[in-house]
Amino acid sequence: MSVITDVRAFEVLDSRGNPTVMVEVELSCGVISSAMAPSGASTGSREAIELRDHDKNRYMGKGVLTAVANVNNRIKDTLVGLDPTAQLDADNMMIELDGSKDKSLLGANAILSVSLAVAKAASVRKGVPLYSHISDLNGTPGHYTMPLPMMNILNGGEHANNNVDIQEFMVQPIQAGSFARALQTGVEIFHALKRVLISSGLNTAVGDEGGFAPDLNSNSHALSMISEAVAQAGYCLGTDVTLALDCAASEFYRSGFYDLKGEGKRFSSNGFTDFLGELCDQYPITSIEDGQDESDWIGWKYHTDQLGKKIQLVGDDLFVTNTEILQRGIDNGIGNSILIKFNQIGTLSETLNAISMAKKAGYGVIISHRSGETEDTTIADLAVGTAAGQIKTGSLCRSDRVAKYNRLLRIEAELGSENAPYYGCLGFQP
Template identity: 65%
Template structure:
């Protein structure tokens, strides 16, 4: 009864007000699995292709009617009759149908919406939580726990219209004994941060991901106001709360230099790695995402050598959830962590492949 009998695609709006692809996968049992394809504000150049219409008369060219047509046409024709329980076969069929290295024909957004909708349909048919179904697909038999949340409370870079170069400043409530406690701690610090910014005469408008987006004299100044908010909330920085950064360094890497326009200075690779090291010396930073440009492998190697024993060095734009790129990073000792985003690769099965490779490294 888990045979796919119908696939329906449509254009819907995402949380940023941009169109995206939503797909329904209907099973013979009557169960309907539904999923939408996500997308990011700052993206790696090697990500699978997100198919947009480029018709300036609709949604500033960001419409996805062509991708939706692929869902309702070629993809539906191929996967109807397949078994939703066989995720790998469904994903492999779409990959073969597309026939390109980067999902350029059908669009990663079209393929991913169907891939995730099929997973949801099977999970619902089996009356199983989706996370458990995905764990089963991955062969995970370990007890499942919620992670420590990383809460993005101050935005810069591509996520804000301000002068802060680093894209995300996050807090991690590491002393919390439950997710609900961690959520409460994060919310309290967020509201105390607003009070700190008001007291210092700063803007409390929020950025693209909901963090505050004030103008600040430096990236270190952003860490300083967060540290003050943590203390005002009654928590100990380093014991209760650690910090994390998403530099999104590719966004300010220009002509071989890391151009911190907000601070009026620029660095070559080793200098910027040392700059980040200085921030780690001053504050308990447990994780740095995309601390170097996605193509600066020498810079990444130096960053890993100097900071890899002290904190997570997360490859997002660097690895783009792609196994052949991740394998190079593992072999060359570049980075020590990976950010997983299934929109970067386009199917659930390929996403699980990247997770498995990282776990075995």
């Protein structure tokens, strides 16, 4: 039996030029696998804590040498000799070693990088693709689907230096017959949007996640621009393609109100839900993420009661991939879907638990990247291996985003439509 013989960490850079943790796990059979931790911009307050050095003389205080040292000096000693296929054991050993509720002692960035590298090493040792190993860990061996992509083509909020309040405007090709065709649709709309913006005299610089980031008159203006791009690309909005929003409402929630400074409007909790409902009446929006502040559970209840039977309502900052918080949402009828970001919780095992809980409750599942990404493509395998249904991994430019799409293309070609059907509109909740 091949076991873990070495665990080593390095400080590397993410897509925003900030340090992050990279880990290599080496097995006695000679296998070496690596993984890197992503980092968020708009983060939930209850997320697991990524450990930063706070040394202002290095990387503006964002260095991760402490997290790297925790891997090299503490986690390594705990995991050496362990069978890499014992994922739950590895993750629980790190959780116990950390001892905190939010992984703040060792750092979620340290723990997650090790957790993912262990899974990758196990898949290589077994001689199977990572998505296959993940499906085994998930208790659903051999059950795969290709996810419906949620493609962010226009950025605002914390992801762009512009006057648009809503953080992400996305397209979803619900009627494409395959993932490859869905991706083609998104690419064609993305390039059409660039032409629309240029013809309107607007900026075509991109934000953190690769979507365009122009100054616009309003959030509705953004939707109008995308609608025009969909038509110019030769698709029918509402039939071939639907729209999705990530409001990231916690970023503009102040003293009990939602301040849309870009268009000079201020809303109560119910008022903001009603505003979003009006946008849904004007445009074929089928998914809204974080349409209320993470702490505004009363607002979320109204939000769900008003919109939850019509469209997908996704909890990101609300649920932070945490089963305790998700269970509270399920019990209280809050939202109907969860965004899954494994660095919010810090281990692969806990991520799989959250996915399982959501599915059992009938909640939709969207596997997601972070704004600070790397070339690591694990989330693509996670989406296929858990048959999640949807994936959110940014726009159609920037190699840190495109890497995930390219990995999904390779997986689809490898498995074929019979073994991994494309979810399309079936990925939605409700």
